[in-house]
Amino acid sequence: MSSVEPVPGTAASAASAAPAASAVPAASAGPAQPAAPTGDVIHDIGFRHYDGQRFGRGWVVRSLLVETVRGVFGLGRPAKSKVMPWVLIAILLIPPLVIAVVILLTGGNELGISYTQYPGSMELVISLFVAGAAPYCVSRDLRHGVMPLYLSRPMRRSDYVLAKFGGLAISMFAVLALAETLLLVGALLMKLPVGAQLVGWAGGILTVAILALILSGIALVIAAFTLRRGVGVAAIITGLLVVSGVVQILIAIAKDKGYPTVASYLPALNPYGLVDGIAVRLLGVEPSNSTAYPAGPLGLLVFGSLAVATVGACLAILIRRYQKVGGV
Amino acid sequence: MIAGLDPSVGSRDFTGARDPGDASPAGRSVVVENLTRTFGPITALSQLTVEMPEGVVGLVGANGAGKSTLIKVLLGLLAPTSGGARVLGLDCATQGLAIRQLVGYMPESECLPPDVSATEFVVHMARMSGLPSAVARERTADTLRHVGLYEERYRPIGGYSTGMRQRVKLAQSLVHDPKLVLLDEPTNGLDPAGRDEMLTLIQRISTDFSISVVVTSHLLGELEKISDHLVVIENGVLQRSTSTADATQLSGVVLVEVTDGGPELVARLRAAGAQVADDGGAHTFTVELAGEWVFDAVQDGAADLGVGLVRMQRRRHHLTEIFRPEQEGADVQR
Numbered sequence: 001m002s003s004v005e006p007v008p009g010t011a012a013s014a015a016s017a018a019p020a021a022s023a024v025p026a027a028s029a030g031p032a033q034p035a036a037p038t039g040d041v042i043h044d045i046g047f048r049h050y051d052g053q054r055f056g057r058g059w060v061v062r063s064l065l066v067e068t069v070r071g072v073f074g075l076g077r078p079a080k081s082k083v084m085p086w087v088l089i090a091i092l093l094i095p096p097l098v099i100a101v102v103i104l105l106t107g108g109n110e111l112g113i114s115y116t117q118y119p120g121s122m123e124l125v126i127s128l129f130v131a132g133a134a135p136y137c138v139s140r141d142l143r144h145g146v147m148p149l150y151l152s153r154p155m156r157r158s159d160y161v162l163a164k165f166g167g168l169a170i171s172m173f174a175v176l177a178l179a180e181t182l183l184l185v186g187a188l189l190m191k192l193p194v195g196a197q198l199v200g201w202a203g204g205i206l207t208v209a210i211l212a213l214i215l216s217g218i219a220l221v222i223a224a225f226t227l228r229r230g231v232g233v234a235a236i237i238t239g240l241l242v243v244s245g246v247v248q249i250l251i252a253i254a255k256d257k258g259y260p261t262v263a264s265y266l267p268a269l270n271p272y273g274l275v276d277g278i279a280v281r282l283l284g285v286e287p288s289n290s291t292a293y294p295a296g297p298l299g300l301l302v303f304g305s306l307a308v309a310t311v312g313a314c315l316a317i318l319i320r321r322y323q324k325v326g327g328v
Numbered sequence: 329m330i331a332g333l334d335p336s337v338g339s340r341d342f343t344g345a346r347d348p349g350d351a352s353p354a355g356r357s358v359v360v361e362n363l364t365r366t367f368g369p370i371t372a373l374s375q376l377t378v379e380m381p382e383g384v385v386g387l388v389g390a391n392g393a394g395k396s397t398l399i400k401v402l403l404g405l406l407a408p409t410s411g412g413a414r415v416l417g418l419d420c421a422t423q424g425l426a427i428r429q430l431v432g433y434m435p436e437s438e439c440l441p442p443d444v445s446a447t448e449f450v451v452h453m454a455r456m457s458g459l460p461s462a463v464a465r466e467r468t469a470d471t472l473r474h475v476g477l478y479e480e481r482y483r484p485i486g487g488y489s490t491g492m493r494q495r496v497k498l499a500q501s502l503v504h505d506p507k508l509v510l511l512d513e514p515t516n517g518l519d520p521a522g523r524d525e526m527l528t529l530i531q532r533i534s535t536d537f538s539i540s541v542v543v544t545s546h547l548l549g550e551l552e553k554i555s556d557h558l559v560v561i562e563n564g565v566l567q568r569s570t571s572t573a574d575a576t577q578l579s580g581v582v583l584v585e586v587t588d589g590g591p592e593l594v595a596r597l598r599a600a601g602a603q604v605a606d607d608g609g610a611h612t613f614t615v616e617l618a619g620e621w622v623f624d625a626v627q628d629g630a631a632d633l634g635v636g637l638v639r640m641q642r643r644r645h646h647l648t649e650i651f652r653p654e655q656e657g658a659d660v661q662r
Contacts, residue, residue, distance in 0.1 A: 047474055047537035050467060050505040054429055054458040063455040076448050078484060145439040149500060152403055152433035153456040154425045 060155045061163045068167025069174075072133045081136075088129040089175050092122055096179050100186030111187055115180055115204025116279040119211050120288030122179075123272050126215070127240040130172060134219035135232030137164045143227045147325050157325075161318045169216040176208035203283040210307055211275040215240075217314025218271060224321050244270045251291075264294045268306050277303040357382050357508045357540040358402060362411035365397055365564075372397040373564040375411070380542060384534045386551030386558045386572075387544040394564035395544040396436065399510050402542075403433060416507055429458055432501030432509040432539075436516060439497060442486030446477055446496045449485060450503050457504035464503070471503045472496075474537075475529060491522040498529065502539070509533060511543040515550060527554050581643045584626055585612045587636035596629045597622075617642070 074082030099112050113121060141147055150160055184201040188194065219236045226232035247270040254263035267273025277293040279285055281300035293299055358380035365373040373394045389395050400406040402415050404424020413420040418427045440449065447468055454464035472481045475495040480488070485496060494514060501509050514530065515523045531554045533539050545551050551558060552572060560567040586593055590611035594604050602625060603616035615622055623640065630637040 048467075048470060048505075049538075050459070050463065052463060053460065054504075055460065056429075056458060057425065060456050060458055063452070067452055067455075077443050081443060140441055140443075144441045145435070145437045146441055147439075148433070148435040148437070149439050149453060150456065151405055152428055152431075152435075153453075154429040154458055155456070156425075 057155050057159060060153060061159045064150075064155075064160065064163035065167045065170070068137055068164055069171050071136055072168060072171040084132045085129065088125055088132070091125050092129070092175055092179050093182060095122070096182030096186060100182060100189060103186050103190045108190065109192070111183060111190075111192075113183070114286055114288075115183060115200045116207045116276065116283065116285045117288035118179065118183060118204065119176060119208055120272050120276050123244065124241070126172075126176070126211075126272075127237055129175065130168070130215045130219045131233045131236035131240070133168055133171060134216070134223040134236055135226065135229045137168050138220055138223045139226055139229050139232045142224070142325065143229070157322045158319050161315065161322050165216055165220055165315060165318065168220060169212045172212035172216060173209050176212060177205055180204040180208060200285075203279060203285060206283075207275055207279045210278060211271065213311050214271045214275065214307060217311045217318075221314050221317050221321075224318055240271070244272065247273060260292065261294065264292045264299070265302065267291050267293065268303050271310075274303055274307055274310070278307060355381055358385070358413065358415055358542065360398070360402075360411075360413040363398075363401065363408050363413055364410045365394075365401060365406065366409045371564055373401070373408075373561075376561070376564065376566055377411075378559055378566055378569045380559065381557050381571075382540045383556035384531060384541045384543065384554050386548075386555035387542055387561070388546070388548050388551055388558060389544070389561040390546050392563075393546075393561050395561065396512060397564075398561070399433070399512055399542075399544070402510060403428060403431065429504075430507045432504065432506035434497045434501040434509065434511045434514055436512040436544075438493070440485045440488075440493055443484055445484055446472060446481040446488075446492075446499070450496065450500050453500040454503040459504055467503050467505070468499075471499045474532075475499045475502070476525070490517045491519075491525070494518060494522070494526060495529075498526075502533065502537070506539060508540040508542065511541060513544055513546075515545065515547075523550065530554055582615045582617050582622065582626070583612070583639065583641045583643055584615060585638040585640075586630060587611065587638055589633045589635040592633055593626070593629050593635065596633070597625055600625050600629075611638075614643070 070076055073085050095113065095118070102108065102112075119126060141150065147160075151157065180201060183204070184197060187197040187200075218239070222236045222239055223232040226235050247266055250269075251263045251266045254260075254266060267277055272288075273291060276288050276291065278300065280287045280293050281297075281303065287293060294302065356379050358378075360376050360378045360380075363373050363376040364371070376394075376398070387395050387398070397406065401408055401413055402420055404420045404427050407421060415427050416430055418430075420427060444452075450468040450472060451461075451464045454468055455461060459467065472478075472495075475498050477492060477495050477499065480492060485493065488496070494517075498511070498514065501511070511530065515526050518526055527550060530541055530543055534541050534556075543551065543555070548558075548560075555572050557569070557571050559569045584593075588611065590613065594613055597604050597615060602622055605614050605616075615626065626640060627637065
């Protein structure tokens with residue numbers, strides 16, 4: 001390219017020297033300095049090749065994960081895509097804020113809600129958040145045919161699934177962990193014993209981490225089978241709410257009929273109950289909504305294995321689903 | 329299907345049979361050996377053996393001929409039922425990741441999310457090809473400019489015209505500076521002007537960007553303009569693999585058009601011993617190109633008669649002329 005660049009200049013000066021017959025010098029310059037279409041060359045710096053570093057799968061998956069997290073919060077998307085997640089995040093953060101403010105003003109001596117009870121009390125809002133985010137993560141790429149572009153990149157199909165799952169789970173965890181941390185701030189402002197509060201907070205963080213994994217898995221599975229974003233949102237929210245409602249009814253019936261053991265295992269069918277049960281048996285905290293959970297290590301074992309199995313099954317279904325996706 | 333064809337036609341461009349395992353073939357971006365791919369009872373590709381040189385390779389075939397299946401095999405996304413293929417010297421069956429780092433792909437279908445801008449999307453896709461973020465941003469700006477997207481690249485893709493979308497699709501296949509791009513029906517859905525622009529752009533990818541191109545189309549006519557080499561497949565079977573220069577070689581006839589005095593010039597040329605055929609109009613005729621002297625004779629004759637020489641053009645065969653009789657022959661065999 002650089003060897004060609006002086007040519008138009010030379011031709012132009014030759015032309016200006018003989019303005020009456022500008023075509024003549026250009027033509028006579030032709031054979032000596034071949035093929036320089038004047039004007040085209042000056043501004044066109046040409047296609048630049050890239051000889052630098054190209055990262056492998058690790059970077060590609062990380063990039064997809066980061067893009068997913070950004071997208072869940074509406075970053076890099078139009079303003080209207082930012083409304084829902086941030087309204088819900090605001091709602092999720094209001095209770096800890098209110099508690100902190102109330103404590104500050106009234107000088108109370110206990111948190112209105114425990115770290116592990118908090119997710120259960122915000123069940124609806126959390127469900128709405130994941131219902132809005134999961135279809136963005138996967139339905140969009142399915143519906144608009146973006147999968148072939150991802151598949152033609154240096155990564156595997158399962159990498160896509162893991163990046164999307166990781167991105168959604170991390171996003172959910174970030175929001176819930178922030179709320180937990182606000183609760184901790186409130187507690188510390190109240191001058192409650194720091195050690196005990198930190199332990200409680202750590203338990204809360206663990207609880208929301210498990211919850212984020214389970215909810216992300218379930219929501220992504222539903223979203224991966226619904227191409228339309230709206231349908232995906234509706235399917236996830238109804239799924240989570242219906243399951244929650246049905247489980248409540250079943251528990252009530254089981255108690256009524258005199259099967260307290262059955263009733264104590266039933267909450268495991270609801271993601272929020274499952275996580276709360278694990279927290280209660282693992283950390284020895286108070287259950288949310290004063291639900292009864294199976295006693296002893298067996299309860300923890302059952303609830304724990306069920307949580308692991310749920311996440312594993314969701315990932316397996318997703319990976320299987322994506323073996324056939326994308327028209328490629 | 330090919331019963332009506334000369335059996336030598338399909339393999340005429342690679343008579344020098346080479347080792348199947350010949351790695352990193354100089355001058356050849358794609359080498360396919362005995363490739364067969366079946367989907368249950370359907371055979372999409374059957375015993376396909378073909379080599380594609382660097383430059384622009386046109387892959388022609390009707391819908392369902394196996395073009396897209398071949399591209400998926402080349403990308404390492406679809407395992408061959410038997411046989412194999414190498415892209416840039418890499419084995420498609422085992423080195424898919426390495427191939428996809430060096431190859432760009434533009435799918436036939438709609439593949440752009442509507443709610444992001446072209447810049448955001450292409451930067452993302454560049455990172456997904458392994459480029460560091462800063463390089464991805466820089467190359468996205470460059471590449472979008474090269475494909476002809478300017479201010480509109482900051483607007484969400486949802487508002488783009490088909491032509492602009494095709495450009496974004498092309499840009500994402502080029503942004504990581506691949507050695508080879510596979511373009512699946514890039515002119516689909518474009519109006520005639522957009523079609524020509526896209527074809528010019530594809531030619532530039534090869535000539536100005538030095539990136540090899542494999543471009544598919546079901547229209548032979550549009551690929552003939554830009555391809556250096558043509559591969560024709562039908563029902564998964566290779567019909568022809570030939571360089572465009574060979575196929576459209578000079579036919580040995582010069583078309584001459586003069587402003588005036590056509591008959592006089594014809595008489596002069598005949599006197600000089602040239603074979604002249606009238607081409608309809610009084611001032612247009614064709615001359616058999618018996619040697620270089622014919623050009624001089626035409627030029628001198630026109631000068632002596634004092635008539636203006638409008639055009640003196642060697643005629644080329646059109647690919648359609650070459651393929652048409654065979655296609656008809658194949659149809660008859662059916």
